[in-house]
Amino acid sequence: MNPNRNPSEERLLAYAAGSLSPPEAVVVAAHLALRPANDAWVHRLQAVGGEFLEEAAPVALTADALSHAMALIETDAGEARPPAPLNDMPELPEPLRRYALGPWRWIGPGIRARDVHAPRDGACRVILLKIDPGRETPRHTHGGVELTCVLSGSYATETERFDVGDLEEADTDVLHQPRVVSDIPCLCVVALDGEIQLDGWLGRLMQPFVRL
Amino acid sequence: MSADGPLQDAFAHDRLIEAVALRRDREAFAQLFSHYAPRLKAWLIKSGAPPAAAEDFAQDAMLTVWRKADLFDARKARAATWIFTIARNRRLDMLRRDARPLPMPEIALAETESLRPDDILSASQDAERIRDALSRLKPDQVEVLRLAFFLDSPHSEIARRLDLPLGTVKSRIRNAMIKLRLILEPSEEAPR
Numbered sequence: 001m002n003p004n005r006n007p008s009e010e011r012l013l014a015y016a017a018g019s020l021s022p023p024e025a026v027v028v029a030a031h032l033a034l035r036p037a038n039d040a041w042v043h044r045l046q047a048v049g050g051e052f053l054e055e056a057a058p059v060a061l062t063a064d065a066l067s068h069a070m071a072l073i074e075t076d077a078g079e080a081r082p083p084a085p086l087n088d089m090p091e092l093p094e095p096l097r098r099y100a101l102g103p104w105r106w107i108g109p110g111i112r113a114r115d116v117h118a119p120r121d122g123a124c125r126v127i128l129l130k131i132d133p134g135r136e137t138p139r140h141t142h143g144g145v146e147l148t149c150v151l152s153g154s155y156a157t158e159t160e161r162f163d164v165g166d167l168e169e170a171d172t173d174v175l176h177q178p179r180v181v182s183d184i185p186c187l188c189v190v191a192l193d194g195e196i197q198l199d200g201w202l203g204r205l206m207q208p209f210v211r212l
Numbered sequence: 213m214s215a216d217g218p219l220q221d222a223f224a225h226d227r228l229i230e231a232v233a234l235r236r237d238r239e240a241f242a243q244l245f246s247h248y249a250p251r252l253k254a255w256l257i258k259s260g261a262p263p264a265a266a267e268d269f270a271q272d273a274m275l276t277v278w279r280k281a282d283l284f285d286a287r288k289a290r291a292a293t294w295i296f297t298i299a300r301n302r303r304l305d306m307l308r309r310d311a312r313p314l315p316m317p318e319i320a321l322a323e324t325e326s327l328r329p330d331d332i333l334s335a336s337q338d339a340e341r342i343r344d345a346l347s348r349l350k351p352d353q354v355e356v357l358r359l360a361f362f363l364d365s366p367h368s369e370i371a372r373r374l375d376l377p378l379g380t381v382k383s384r385i386r387n388a389m390i391k392l393r394l395i396l397e398p399s400e401e402a403p404r
Contacts, residue, residue: 050293
């Protein structure tokens with residue numbers, strides 16, 4: 001397993017624990033749907049969490065907590081919220097199917113993006129990015145891109161290739177200009193972090209594409 | 213966990229969830245509540261929540277246990293893991309700092325994760341292996357792992373609580389994870 005195309009152990013641990021930010025959790029969930037070995041590992045980490053829960057020193061509840069709980073289940077009408085409808089992209093992995101999607105927007109030649117209406121965390125949000133074969137994504141540092149998971153097609157950086165299911169983590173401020181190397185468009189789900197506002201980020205994307 | 217038979221206890225809890233699923237057994241639910249609600253409350257208090265909010269969380273998670281009991285499969289996950297996963301999903305939802313009243317699909321529901329066909333070991337064997345693995349880690353490694361599971365913003369919070377540099381905490385977690393993977397998945401490729 002190449003460490004650079006998988007989530008770090010720390011990120012998988014945070015995902016299993018439920019402490020990862022929701023936008024990042026959405027991208028990791030997509031990755032896990034495409035990588036059963038990592039999904040099985042997360043499942044095992046949840047069993048570690050279960051073990052910690054089991055051995056936690058209990059903290060007493062208030063005196064009427066049990067009777068309150070019993071009253072709750074007597075009057076419970078089940079889940080208040082029906083599941084959200086499926087969106088219009090059956091090609092997406094299951095964890096992404098029930099998020100509403102914004103319209104496709106033209107970002108630059110051969111590049112389109114649409115919002116995934118998943119929970120935000122501050123200004124951190126999730127988008128789908130679709131880039132045509134042979135196109136380079138706009139040159140960028142990783143300041144604004146937190147996590148990327150490839151859903152179809154492939155792209156390559158100067159040193160590495162990312163195929164379906166691979167996850168790229170933001171690591172450094174290294175200037176970075178991935179190019180789509182598949183003969184079909186490359187579709188990615190991306191968690192963008194809060195430091196770059198949408199307008200500014202779009203503005204950067206629309207800058208002329210300069211080859212490295 | 214009681215000293216006389218942790219495994220029996222765990223199986224007893226599995227049976228209780230099944231009784232809730234099959235017969236809507238209220239006595240079984242009350243027993244589950246008495247065991248797990250105080251632990252869920254402890255978890256949230258450890259993560260920094262005020263006691264009242266921690267108790268609300270425990271109530272909410274246990275209500276989800278009542279609602280979803282029919283999705284429990286003892287072959288795939290034992291009771292503690294299943295309840296942990298339910299609570300984990302609720303917690304992720306709580307951590308969402310997004311007030312939009314949009315329908316928010318839940319992320320990685322417990323039942324889809326626990327019903328994967330590729331679980332090789334039975335849940336009870338797995339639980340035993342996990343207890344064994346944790347006993348083979350150094351105490352300070354188990355401590356950071358436990359905190360990583362229970363705190364909202366693990367690294368900086370752990371560093372603050374243990375009065376350690378952030379880098380030390382990160383490398384300790386990483387080393388603990390590598391060792392855990394080596395013990396639990398010895399046949400896999402080299403850990404990352």
